[in-house]
Amino acid sequence: MANKGISLFQLNNRIKGVLKNSFDSDLWIVAEISEVRYNQNGHCYLELVEKDDDTDQIIAKARATIWAYTFRMLKPYFETSTGQRFSAGIKVLINVSIEFQEIYGYTLNIKDIDPSYTLGDIAKRRKEILNRLEEEGVLEMNKEIDFPEIPKCIALISSPTAAGYEDFTNQLENNPSGYKFHYKLFPAIMQGNQAEESIIAALDRINEYEEVFDVVVIIRGGGSTADLNCFDSYWLAFNIAQFPLPVISGIGHERDETIVDIVANVRVKTPTAAAEYLIDSFDEKQSYHESLQEEFYNGINEILLEASENLHYLSNKFSPLVKTILERKSNQLLLANEKLVHSAKQITKSHSFNLKNFKTKLKLGLEHRLSTEKSHTEHLHSKIGIRVGRLLENQKHKLSLHEQSVKYLNPENILQKGYTLTLKDGKIVKDISSLSKNDVIETRFKDGLVESEIQKVNPKKYK
Template structure:
């Protein structure tokens, strides 16, 4: 069974006719540039999108182009008016015509652009970033850090070969005061889509050495003055607010103030202005030190002069006073010399009297000592006599008792008391166990055997 049908080409031709009849005149369209590509022939191809404000999801998409003869005029016009590059991620208000080609489909040919719309959108974005930072309570955090009195150890974020970086170093190292600054570059991309992330990564590298530096200098190392969008980035600004060291910016633009400038501790217009800020601060301290040194020298000279005058006055008074003192001492010595003979005679008489007293005492001492010893000897003799008599009596009594015991123990006396004595072969038997059967024994009584 066949169905009525038309060819794809015929369908696209009908669609082309509908588009041409429905959108016969140019119209203004609001959109965001998702992607922008420049062709080598000078044409510019864009991918326009619209996103949901809440979910940030793409809800519409269309291809667009700017032909080379138009792009050569629109690009500088837009960038000069806005101070921003025509690039990805920005919202634009463009005027163009809707076209439909049988092979390439629907597209939008841009013929004009309104820079004021983009400026308003960029400002709105920046205000949203500032509002978010303020709501989070970090907007003024880096400004609250104390700037060192003389910051001399500086971490620099910039592009290594940029003229702005070179100007900064030249200004810093060739200052008129001869102040020495120690600096180290942490290179980063300073323009383009990856600039914000690159700068944030440089801050992270510095954080590892935060204890070695006094502050961080963020300077834009030359390049086009249009590319400043990265310095309005929320995450870059957040890194600056949270950084533990004061951050000084010198991004190099005179007309606009970026979010990075607003959250940094101090901002200057150019890299050389940042260098001059550091030099002037150090020079003020140096001048104060020099002023203190001059004042100290002046005070020291005045004190020395005062002490010199005092010494001069005292030296003038010293000679008369010394002469007066010598005269007083001489008079005292004369008086003492006159009194010496009398004092000597009195002293000698006193000593003679003492010797006389000692002589009498010495003569009496032997007789007194002999008398005392004679009395002691008499006492000792009496004691010896008494003790000798007592000892003799005691010895006599002891001998008498021994003699009595001997008489009582005599064998004849023992036999008188009824005891007998048994002998064997003339020897006294004291133990019956010593006798054997058949032994001849002798028993003695008091008067007979």
């Protein structure tokens, strides 16, 4: 006689009986939520999965239900305890009863949930992400980028409707010092399942214009701790850590530090604080320039004062010298005159018979001698005057040269002549020994500046 078999209903009914007898009490199970749906009656329908730790492939799957009267209590309890939205992608420890319907098949009825397990899983996953970033050598990469001295051009990632975006722009545009910033908004979704992909896409767009911007600022305003989940993403942190521009994280949460905060070049608490950080960078550079200017002017004043004192000293030194020379020559002239008079008297006594002729000759000789001595004295006086004048002119010329030297040493004049100034860490580079490979240097021209990274240092001396 042929075997007629059993009906499908009979089979399912037997399965139902076996399950009921085998699992006569509730169970605690661990699973990952892969899908969450709600209906208008408040019931929650889930798809639960388990993945292989090595391959990340799904190795088990089940449907689950949380009835409305239970879900109204479990959802706020879970989210308040964990700071995590009850959504797909999280691991949970749940208390379930196993049910089987002949028509709908096998399903799990969720009756309770343990938030502490999810908190532990979140912390574990966060630690794994940080360890992975460190092992890959990218954890500190963005922090190692030198923050620009004047961050003038800003790439801004935010939602255009976020309050944090408005706070940031208002603070930046209305800064008390009147600094001018240029910023460009790259809109992105800042919370939810699409946030990670949206922010990475914004970073990719900014990367196309890397040379235009000085810094990237990521901001959002307020929201719950659960809204920060996307900022603990491995791929978002990986992209920020390796980004070629310094990144400021100002995602608007004071108590919790996300992985994005850890890998960013600068972490601030709020969008307003991000704007203040940029303004403070300008203030610091402004103070530095004012200090240099004051130091430069003080140096000029010291040089001019020293030159003026030298000129005054020389003038005081030569005036008495000239007076002494004139007095000595005058005394010599008087002595010569006395000698001549005395000689004349002696000659008169000895040659009285030729007195008239001798008096005539004596008068002529005396006049000639007086004229000669007078000419010599005038010539000497003129010569001394000329030498003193030349000496004074020479000192004035030296003073003028000092003033020219000061003028030529002004960095602005050097730049105007077509030369450049090379700086490292804000200091002028005077010789090649202070430079190394991969150093970032700043080259100033008369009409701007550029930043360069040294590829090679060659100490060869050119002849």
